[in-house]
Amino acid sequence: xxxxxxxxxxxxxxxxxxxxxxxxxxxxxxxxxxxxxxxxxxxxxxxxxxxxxxxxxxxxxxxxxxxxxxxxxxxxxxxxxxxxxxxxxxxxxxxxxxxxxxxxxxxxxxxxxxxxxxxxxxxxxxxxxxxxxxxxxxxxxxxxxxxxxxxxxxxxxxxxxxxxxxxxxxxxxxxxxxxxxxxxxxxxxxxxxxxxxxxxxxxxxxxxxxxxxxxxxxxxxxxxxxxxxxxxxxxxxxxxxxxxxxxxxxxxxxxxxxxxxxxxxxxxxxxxxxxxxxxxxxxxxxxxxxxxxxxxxxxxxxxxxxxxxxxxxxxxxxxxxxxxxxxxxxxxxxxxxxxxxxxxxxxxxxxxxxxxxxxxxxxxxxxxxxxxxxxxxxxxxxxxxxxxxxxxxxxxxxxxxxxxxxxxxxxxxxxxxx
Amino acid sequence: xxxxxxxxxxxxxxxxxxxxxxxxxxxxxxxxxxxxxxxxxxxxxxxxxxxxxxxxxxxxxxxxxxxxxxxxxxxxxxxxxxxxxxxxxxxxxxxxxxxxxxxxxxxxxxxxxxxxxxxxxxxxxxxxxxxxxxxxxxxxxxxxxxxxxxxxxxxxxxxxxxxxxxxxxxxxxxxxxxxxxxxxxxxxxxxxxxxxxxxxxxxxxxxxxxxxxxxxxxxxxxxxxxxxxxxxxxxxxxxxxxxxxxxxxxxxxxxxxxxxxxxxxxxxxxxxxxxxxxxxxxxxxxxxxxxxxxxxxxxxxxxxxxxxxxxxxxxxxxxxxxxxxxxxxxxxxxxxxxxxxxxxxxxxxxxxxxxxxxxxxxxxxxx
Ligand SMILES: Cc1cc2nc3c(=O)[nH]c(=O)nc-3n(C[C@H](O)[C@H](O)[C@H](O)COP(=O)(O)OP(=O)(O)OC[C@H]3O[C@@H](n4cnc5c(N)ncnc54)[C@H](O)[C@@H]3O)c2cc1C
Numbered sequence: 001x002x003x004x005x006x007x008x009x010x011x012x013x014x015x016x017x018x019x020x021x022x023x024x025x026x027x028x029x030x031x032x033x034x035x036x037x038x039x040x041x042x043x044x045x046x047x048x049x050x051x052x053x054x055x056x057x058x059x060x061x062x063x064x065x066x067x068x069x070x071x072x073x074x075x076x077x078x079x080x081x082x083x084x085x086x087x088x089x090x091x092x093x094x095x096x097x098x099x100x101x102x103x104x105x106x107x108x109x110x111x112x113x114x115x116x117x118x119x120x121x122x123x124x125x126x127x128x129x130x131x132x133x134x135x136x137x138x139x140x141x142x143x144x145x146x147x148x149x150x151x152x153x154x155x156x157x158x159x160x161x162x163x164x165x166x167x168x169x170x171x172x173x174x175x176x177x178x179x180x181x182x183x184x185x186x187x188x189x190x191x192x193x194x195x196x197x198x199x200x201x202x203x204x205x206x207x208x209x210x211x212x213x214x215x216x217x218x219x220x221x222x223x224x225x226x227x228x229x230x231x232x233x234x235x236x237x238x239x240x241x242x243x244x245x246x247x248x249x250x251x252x253x254x255x256x257x258x259x260x261x262x263x264x265x266x267x268x269x270x271x272x273x274x275x276x277x278x279x280x281x282x283x284x285x286x287x288x289x290x291x292x293x294x295x296x297x298x299x300x301x302x303x304x305x306x307x308x309x310x311x312x313x314x315x316x317x318x319x320x321x322x323x324x325x326x327x328x329x330x331x332x333x334x335x336x337x338x339x340x341x342x343x344x345x346x347x348x349x350x351x352x353x354x355x356x357x358x359x360x361x362x363x364x365x366x367x368x369x370x371x372x373x374x375x376x377x378x379x380x381x382x383x384x385x386x387x388x389x390x391x392x393x394x395x396x397x398x399x400x401x402x403x404x405x406x407x408x409x410x411x412x413x414x415x416x417x418x
Numbered sequence: 419x420x421x422x423x424x425x426x427x428x429x430x431x432x433x434x435x436x437x438x439x440x441x442x443x444x445x446x447x448x449x450x451x452x453x454x455x456x457x458x459x460x461x462x463x464x465x466x467x468x469x470x471x472x473x474x475x476x477x478x479x480x481x482x483x484x485x486x487x488x489x490x491x492x493x494x495x496x497x498x499x500x501x502x503x504x505x506x507x508x509x510x511x512x513x514x515x516x517x518x519x520x521x522x523x524x525x526x527x528x529x530x531x532x533x534x535x536x537x538x539x540x541x542x543x544x545x546x547x548x549x550x551x552x553x554x555x556x557x558x559x560x561x562x563x564x565x566x567x568x569x570x571x572x573x574x575x576x577x578x579x580x581x582x583x584x585x586x587x588x589x590x591x592x593x594x595x596x597x598x599x600x601x602x603x604x605x606x607x608x609x610x611x612x613x614x615x616x617x618x619x620x621x622x623x624x625x626x627x628x629x630x631x632x633x634x635x636x637x638x639x640x641x642x643x644x645x646x647x648x649x650x651x652x653x654x655x656x657x658x659x660x661x662x663x664x665x666x667x668x669x670x671x672x673x674x675x676x677x678x679x680x681x682x683x684x685x686x687x688x689x690x691x692x693x694x695x696x697x698x699x700x701x702x703x704x705x706x707x708x709x710x711x712x713x714x715x716x717x718x719x720x721x722x723x724x725x726x727x728x729x730x731x732x733x734x735x736x737x738x739x740x741x742x743x744x745x746x747x748x749x750x751x752x753x754x755x756x757x758x759x760x761x762x763x764x765x766x767x768x769x770x771x772x773x774x775x776x777x778x779x780x781x782x783x784x785x
Contacts, residue, residue, distance in 0.1 A: 001427075001487060002420050003706045009419060080419050273782065283777075293773035296780060297724040301696025304421070304703045311421040325692045381681075387691055388684035392664050395679040 003307075005084070012081050016063070016088045023057055024092050025050065032091045034360035039217065039369065040097050041360060048174060051095045055129025065103055065127040072111070072119060073127030079313040101170060102126050102133030106179050108252040110198065113236035113245055122177065122198075134175040134201070135249065136166040136223060141411070143168070144382050146181075147191045147243060148401075148409070151225060153182035160197065160235070162205075162228040168376075172208045172221040175201045179249065180230075181242050183406070190406040194242030199230045215368035250378070251319070261330040264337035264366055265299040268292065271341050271363065282344060291340060298333055302326055321390040328383045331373035338367035421702065423487060430473075430484070431491035437464055438499045444751050450502035451611040451754070457576045458502040462535060471509055472533025475517065480530030490650045490705040497654025500758050502611040504538045504573035506651060506765065510644040512539025515581045515592065518643070519628035519636050524594070528579075540577040542568040542617060543637065549767065552634045555585040557619060564595055564624040567616060572765060574615025575604055581627060582619075583637055590633035593624040609761035611754075641766050642775075645719040646704040649726035652762050653697050656726070659733040659755040660690045663740040670742075683740060690733045697722070697729035720776035727763045727772065734759035 005013060028050060031043035042050045058064040059073060067082045068074025077085070086093055096103075107126050110119060125131040142148035151164025162182060172178065178201050185193035201208070205228035210218040237245040272292060275282040282288050306326070309319050341363045342349035352368075354360040374380045388394045401409045423431075442461045450458055465471060473489040475481020489509070496505055513532045516524060516539075531537040543550050545557065546569050557566030564584060571580065579596045601618040628636050664687060667678030677683055704722035707715040734755040738745035745752040763769060 001423055001702070001706050001709070003703065003712075004710075005419060083419075269780065289777045290770065290773050292780075293720075293724055293776040294728075296776060297700060297721050297728070298696060300703070300721050301700050301725055304699035305695055307419075307421040308699055308702065311419075314420075322695065325695055329692060329696065381685070384685040384688035385681070387688040388678075392660075392684075392687055392691060394664060394667060394684050394687065395676045397681065398675065398679060 009080065009084060013084050013088060016085050019061060019063065020088055020090075020092070023061070024089075025054055025095075028095070029091060031360070032094050034354075034362055035091075035094050039365050040094055041354075042095075047095075048098060051098045052129045054092060054095045055099060059124075059128035064129070065107070068107070068111075068123065068127060073124035079310045083307075083310055098132060098171065098174065099126075099129055101135050102131075102175075102177075105135055105249045105252050106133040106177075106198070109179055109196070109236060109245060109249045112248050113196070114198070115233070118198075118233075131176040132171060132174050134169050134172045134178040136169050136172070136178045136180040137246065137249075138168045139165060140167050144379055146246065147194065148406075148411075149181060149183060149194070151180070151182045153184050153195055153197070153230075155184075155232075156229075158232050159229045160195075160232065162197075162199075162225040162230060164225050166223040166225075167211075168220045169208075169223050170220045170376075172201065172223050173210055173218075177201060178223075179236065181246050184239055184242075186407045187405050188240075189403065190401060190409065191243045192240055193406055194246070195239050196236040196242040196245040197230050198234050198236060199228070203228050203230070205229075214371065215365070261302065261326050262334065263295070263299040263302065263330045264334040264341075264370075265295050267359070267362055267366065268295065268337045268341050271344065271358065275344055277344065288344070295333060295337060298329055302329055321386050324378070324383045324386050324391075327373065327377060328380055328387075331370065331380065334366055334373060335370035338363055338370055342367055423491060423702075423705075427488045427491055430488045431495060433468065434465075434470065434492050434495045435498075437468060438495055438501065442499045442501050442503075444500065444754060447500045447502045447611055447754060448751075451609075451757075453610070456613050457504055457573070461501060462503045462505075462538075465503065465505065466535030469533075471505070471513075471535045473509075475513065475529050475533045479525055480533040482533075486646070486709045487705055490647060490701070490708075493647045493650035494654035494657075497651030497762075498658045500611065500655065500658075500754055504540065504576045504613065506644075506648065507540040507573040507577065507612075508532060508538045510647040511541035511640060512577075512579070512581050514643050515541065515627060515636070515640045516594075518639060519592065524625075524627070528594075537578045538573065538576050540571055540573045540580050541640070542571040542574065542580040542582045544568065544570045549771065550583065552590045555583065555590065557582065557584045559584040559586040559591055559593055559624060562623055562625060564593060564619040564622040567618050569616050570605060570607060571615045571617050572612050572761075574602060574617055575613040580617065581640075582624065583633055584624075586630055586633075588631035590637075591630045592627040592633045592636050594627050595619065595622050595624040607761070609757040611758070612761060642716055642719045643708060645723040645766055645772070646701070646708045648762055648766060649697070649701040649704060649719075649722040652726035652730040652759070653694060653701055655755055655758055655762070656690075656694045656697065656730040656733040659730070659737040659752075659759075660687065660694060662751065662755070663687055663690065663733075663737040666744075667740055677740070686736050686739070690729075690736055693725075693729040693732050697725035700725040714779075717776065717779035717781075720772050720779055723766070723772045724769065724776055727769050730755075730759040731763060 028042055031041040035041040040047045062075045066075040066077040066085055070076050103126055137146055139149045141150055153160045153162050177198055179198045181194055181196050183193050184195040205226040207224040209222045211220055212218050272282045272288055309323055351357045352361050352364045357364055389396055441464050446458050469482045470492050472481030473484050474486050477483040516528050557568055577597055582593050582595050584591050584593055600622050602615045605614050605616045607614045667683055668676055670677045700722045704718040707718035738752045741752050744750050
């Protein structure tokens with residue numbers, strides 16, 4: 001066991017640090033450090049343009065997606081080097097939010113299932129941020145129950161014809177490509193009739209409509225498919241194997257989201273260190289101290305759990321369902337922290353104007369964004385089910401959808417056709 | 419960087435696990451708890467035969483000199499079976515105090531006997547139902563004599579000597595005192611397996627450990643180091659309590675189905691698992707910090723301690739809940755974990771105290 005750098009790791013860290021010092025967009029440092037979770041602040045500059053610019057700069061120097069093989073736009077770096085890189089990248093890493101879904105989830109799926117030609121064509125541009133990808137999984141009838149999805153794909157010669165609707169698709173409005181899971185057979189059990197594709201989001205018949213979120217942003221969208229044609233060459237995995245392919249994506253999703261997840265701890269610690277309550281400095285208040293200790297212990301626990309996962313990866317072990325704990329802990333914690341932080345500031349704590357509120361209203365944007373963390377990428381309840389069933393081996397829930405054809409499964413009142 | 423124990427450390431752990439599963443089943447703990455003997459001396463001897471009391475003691479003083487990493491894993495295994503031996507008091511507290519602050523002469527006299535298990539030591543701090551502080555100690559040292567009463571000395575009935583926190587002319591001191599002939603009586607506590615004693619010092623002979631006046635600071639150092647080892651005992655216990663809950667939930671049926679298929683129970687056990695994982699990872703980091711005397715040992719130890727206390731408390735408590743009425747019987751083992759979790763939570767000062775230590779050790783905020 002050794003939590004310090006080896007000589008080679010020290011070298012790597014210094015190289016990374018020097019390159020970042022020379023190349024990072026330092027003019028964005030101030031707004032970026034005030035970024036709340038789920039909103040990247042770039043001051044007077046356009047966040048997507050800045051994100052793309054930084055990504056391109058990194059890619060040209062071999063610092064993008066460094067764990068990927070070189071021929072796909074990466075650097076062939078080790079998992080540990082990748083941790084060192086993100087430590088060094090620091091706040092500039094906040095610019096990568098736009099690419100997380102593409103690089104963290106779509107890319108591993110492409111690596112596992114796409115043909116060599118497609119990998120060489122798409123992965124380098126994903127790494128360099130020139131092309132943005134989205135994940136078209138959830139539907140109005142299937143979020144947690146993903147395998148209950150209804151978007152249909154019907155084969156017509158060498159192409160597939162897609163009809164249906166996806167929802168909650170993050171970043172679809174900025175995306176060039178997406179991975180899409182569809183139903184190709186309704187007469188077999190639900191997990192068996194699915195097939196995965198990737199598609200050009202500019203294809204005819206794709207209609208993207210942003211949805212206004214509870215926090216006022218519009219990160220996610222509805223995406224409608226009206227006779228959209230996808231070449232069979234863009235199928236990922238076998239026909240009917242879509243569930244297996246989706247699990248690859250979801251496993252990586254939990255790593256991508258759960259790996260270096262924001263918890264809100266640095267924000268609450270900063271607030272406590274400067275805030276004075278009626279009873280004296282907040283940092284001396286016993287109730288505050290007790291919460292601070294609890295949250296620090298949790299965030300350290302996540303960080304150290306992440307470190308152990310990296311060690312396992314380095315030894316060639318495959319990260320398992322135990323990584324579900326990251327998002328489960330961080331989501332609830334961030335929501336608790338934001339609530340507590342607002343409380344400490346009294347009514348003034350509700351101000352969302354970044355000109356007035358502390359740290360550009362970081363805490364307030366956490367308050368309003370954190371409920372989504374407990375839903376996106378698997379709800380708290382689904383994650384607990386996964387831990388209970390797949391880690392602890394407890395029995396499955398009683399299910400009403402087992403052993404029958406998808407078309408025969410009971411559904412909500414407003415169900416529509418399947 | 420490498421965030422896992424080495425395969426050599428794991429081998430030691432495996433060996434200890436095998437020994438304990440044969441020699442120290444929960445029934446052995448129970449026999450001690452029910453008063454058949456003071457401690458499981460056969461288990462203590464078996465551990466000594468494996469050299470485990472001396473795991474971290476340098477070879478020059480009769481130990482194995484294997485360092486703290488394997489000792490942490492030994493602690494985890496002892497915690498899992500609730501071993502009824504004075505290992506924590508003797509090895510994590512008394513041995514650490516002497517290793518850190520003993521003179522060469524004291525080390526030569528004490529460490530070999532501690533390493534071989536011939537002597538059992540303990541740490542006597544508490545004096546009653548209040549947290550000790552440098553200003554409220556009533557056990558007094560005058561010259562080489564010691565007087566006053568220590569209440570709840572863990573393993574005090576089994577110990578040959580104690581490291582005692584006392585008040586003196588210099589302020590607060592740590593002293594070493596042999597317990598032969600000193601008046602001791604059993605005191606009932608929540609965990610009866612730890613042979614707790616009231617010790618009545620009456621002009622008892624003692625010698626200084628470290629500098630007189632440094633007692634409180636030395637105590638804190640020892641407790642920080644011990645906190646890492648206690649954390650491993652706690653996660654060992656938490657893990658077994660969770661295993662017990664899971665096993666029962668798979669077998670027990672209600673409403674025509676295993677109770678483990680009810681989501682409210684599944685989610686409860688998922689939360690136990692989460693608490694355990696966080697505690698385990700924090701304990702791993704603290705183990706490294708202890709082994710390497712890292713500058714952030716204080717923070718790492720307090721963090722490990724807070725998480726481990728939370729995890730064992732939660733797992734022990736909810737293990738009872740999963741067992742229903744069965745969980746509240748004397749015959750079932752759930753209460754053994756519940757009792758031990760409460761003992762371990764307070765052995766070094768309670769959660770609140772460690773939360774404060776954690777916050778005091780935090781590097782200042784970088785906004
Ligand atoms: C900000 C945001 C971004 C998102 N981005 C994407 C994206 O890019 N791509 C994408 O495909 N999807 C995305 N999603 C969708 C997300 O994955 C789903 O919202 C989520 O999986 C929940 O599905 P649902 O909304 O249909 O809720 P439901 O599944 O209807 O859940 C409603 C409630 O029922 C509970 N529930 C459901 N089933 C169970 C069960 N078996 N046991 C216990 N409780 C249960 C849930 O926990 C929840 O509390 C995003 C969501 C959000 C909020």
